[in-house]
Amino acid sequence: xxxxxxxxxxxxxxxxxxxxxxxxxxxxxxxxxxxxxxxxxxxxxxxxxxxxxxxxxxxxxxxxxxxxxxxxxxxxxxxxxxxxxxxxxxxxxxxxxxxxxxxxxxxxxxxxxxxxxxxxxxxxxxxxxxxxxxxxxxxxxxxxxxxxxxxxxxxxxxxxxxxxxxxxxxxxxxxxxxxxxxxxxxxxxxxxxxxxxxxxxxxxxxxxxxxxxxxxxxxxxxxxxxxxxxxxxxxxxxxxxxxxxxxxxxxxxxxxxxxxxxxxxxxxxxxxxxxxxxxxxxxxxxxxxxxxxxxxxxxxxxxxxxxxxxxxxxxxxxxxxxxxxxxxxxxxxxxxxxxxxxxxxxxxxxxxxx
Numbered sequence: 132x133x134x135x136x137x138x139x140x141x142x143x144x145x146x147x148x149x150x151x152x153x154x155x156x157x158x159x160x161x162x163x164x165x166x167x168x169x170x171x172x173x174x175x176x177x178x179x180x181x182x183x184x185x186x187x188x189x190x191x192x193x194x195x196x197x198x199x200x201x202x203x204x205x206x207x208x209x210x211x212x213x214x215x216x217x218x219x220x221x222x223x224x225x226x227x228x229x230x231x232x233x234x235x236x237x238x239x240x241x242x243x244x245x246x247x248x249x250x251x252x253x254x255x256x257x258x259x260x261x262x263x264x265x266x267x268x269x270x271x272x273x274x275x276x277x278x279x280x281x282x283x284x285x286x287x288x289x290x291x292x293x294x295x296x297x298x299x300x301x302x303x304x305x306x307x308x309x310x311x312x313x314x315x316x317x318x319x320x321x322x323x324x325x326x327x328x329x330x331x332x333x334x335x336x337x338x339x340x341x342x343x344x345x346x347x348x349x350x351x352x353x354x355x356x357x358x359x360x361x362x363x364x365x366x367x368x369x370x371x372x373x374x375x376x377x378x379x380x381x382x383x384x385x386x387x388x389x390x391x392x393x394x395x396x397x398x399x400x401x402x403x404x405x406x407x408x409x410x411x412x413x414x415x416x417x418x419x420x421x422x423x424x425x426x427x428x429x430x431x432x433x434x435x436x437x438x439x440x441x442x443x444x445x446x447x448x449x450x451x452x453x454x455x456x457x458x459x460x461x462x463x464x465x466x467x468x469x470x471x472x473x474x475x476x477x478x479x480x481x482x483x484x485x
Contacts (some may be wrong), residue, residue: 163263170260172220174199174213177259186266188237199262206233211247219249220258230267242268261434301400303329305332328454331396334360348388350419350426357392358417361399371412381421387481390458391428397458397476398430401451406434406474413474425464431480455479 160408166183168176179194198215200208209231218224226247237242244265251258303326310322334357355376362374383391397464399415407413417433459466464481 137406146354154398160192166264166266168194168199168264170262170263171200172258172260173215175258176202183264186238186264187235188289203236204234206231206235216247216260216262219247219260222402223249225249226262226426240268241266241421242271283295291406295329300333303333330364331361331393331400333398334364334392346385347382348385350381350383350388350391350421351376353392354378354387354395354417354419354428357395358399365403371410372403372407372415373413374415374417376417376419378417378419379421381419383426387462390462390477394455394479395428395430397451397455402432402434404428406432407438408435425480425482427478427480431474431476433474436470436473436475 144218163180164182165180166181166186167180169178175198176196184190184194187273188204194202200213211232212229215224215226215229215485220227226245229245230242231245232242233240244267245262246265247260247262248428249258250261306322306329307324310319313319313322337389355378358374358376366372368476395417399417402415406415411434412431413434418431420427420428420431456466459479459481460482462479463484464479467480468480469476
């Protein structure tokens with residue numbers, strides 16, 4: 132369509148002499164919807180499109196024949212912009228999305244994007260500069276509004292994280308106080324387990340608190356912070372237990388990290404409760420490895436081992452194991468429990484496709 136229009140214009144305005152070229156230039160630029168100015172090599176306005184006159188509410192006698200940087204109230208008289216425009220012709224350069232924000236006569240404050248190209252006429256070795264101007268005021272306003280809304284969202288999320296964490300800590304404290312008043316050892320044990328799980332959720336939530344939904348998480352860094360928090364809250368002063376993380380490079384989405392964090396927390400708590408008799412020294416190692424097809428997290432201890440642990444009053448096949456299995460199914464992975472020498476290793480493998 133544009134090619135047909137151009138042929139028609141050439142037939143109607145033959146390139147005979149300067150007057151014919153000017154009429155052709157004017158006819159062509161008037162077909163362009165966005166404001167367009169044609170400049171000569173000295174940056175003097177040769178002609179402008181009809182859309183330019185309408186957009187800036189000016190007339191041809193206020194524009195044509197004048198220097199570009201003298202138009203309006205001098206809003207185009209920017210040294211850096213003049214330098215860029217002057218370099219286009221001799222250096223065969225272009226101007227891409229140069230932004231100007233100013234108060235324009237008759238139309239008020241605006242944000243404009245400028246794009247410029249060189250046009251060469253072989254017939255008389257003359258050069259023209261085509262300068263397109265796009266009004267992006269509304270777009271920039273929407274972008275600023277979006278940025279402000281994102282800031283507000285982040286503030287609200289931070290406030291929500293703090294409130295949730297405080298609420299979980301309060302619930303854990305209430306459960307501990309309630310457990311201390313119970314005569315029944317079984318009820319007391321259930322309340323203590325409930326408190327441990329509330330604290331576990333609080334720890335996972337706290338470690339992920341700066342992350343947005345769908346954000347990529349560095350798995351190794353996350354596990355180290357998580358296990359540091361677990362050690363600080365679960366290991367009493369003087370207790371000869373340690374938690375160590377050995378993690379290779381790898382990332383995952385924040386929603387996966389939540390499940391992985393809860394799984395790791397459950398396995399570490401189970402190991403602390405069942406693998407080491409009271410006062411016995413020991414170490415728990417959390418390992419993470421990522422490959423193209425899957426990622427794997429495991430928790431190993433050097434404690435008493437499965438046979439002794441499975442005969443304990445609170446077996447590994449209890450609530451903690453059920454939680455681990457349920458979370459692993461959610462991730463589309465599998466759980467493998469194996470005897471170590473000494474101790475036990477529980478490994479979770481999750482395919483990337485899942």
